[in-house]
Amino acid sequence: MPQLNPSPWFMILVFSWTMFLIIIPIKVIAHMFNNEPNQQTISPLSSNTWNWPWH
Template sequence: MPQLNPNPWFFIMLISWMTYSMIIQPKILSFLSTNQVSSKAPTIPNTKPWTWPWT
């Protein structure tokens, strides 16, 4: 069964993951901006319970 022979497919998978992790991933991560750390305390929203008209 040729699909059980890992010889060509393992090499293709290894090269694909190396390309992704070494070349593509750093380029993509450079576009993402992370949230800046803020020293402000988080605000808790003032919520009110919903009044149902039929109760």
């Protein structure tokens, strides 16, 4: 039965894991975003107290 011959399937396994562990992370890490996020200025919030009676 040819499907039980591990020779071609083992090399496919090795090449696929090589791609998952070495090649793909390098390409993902090298990805550059079009717009870098900017630091927004944080203004203090104006909070008005609510002085209505609760009853």
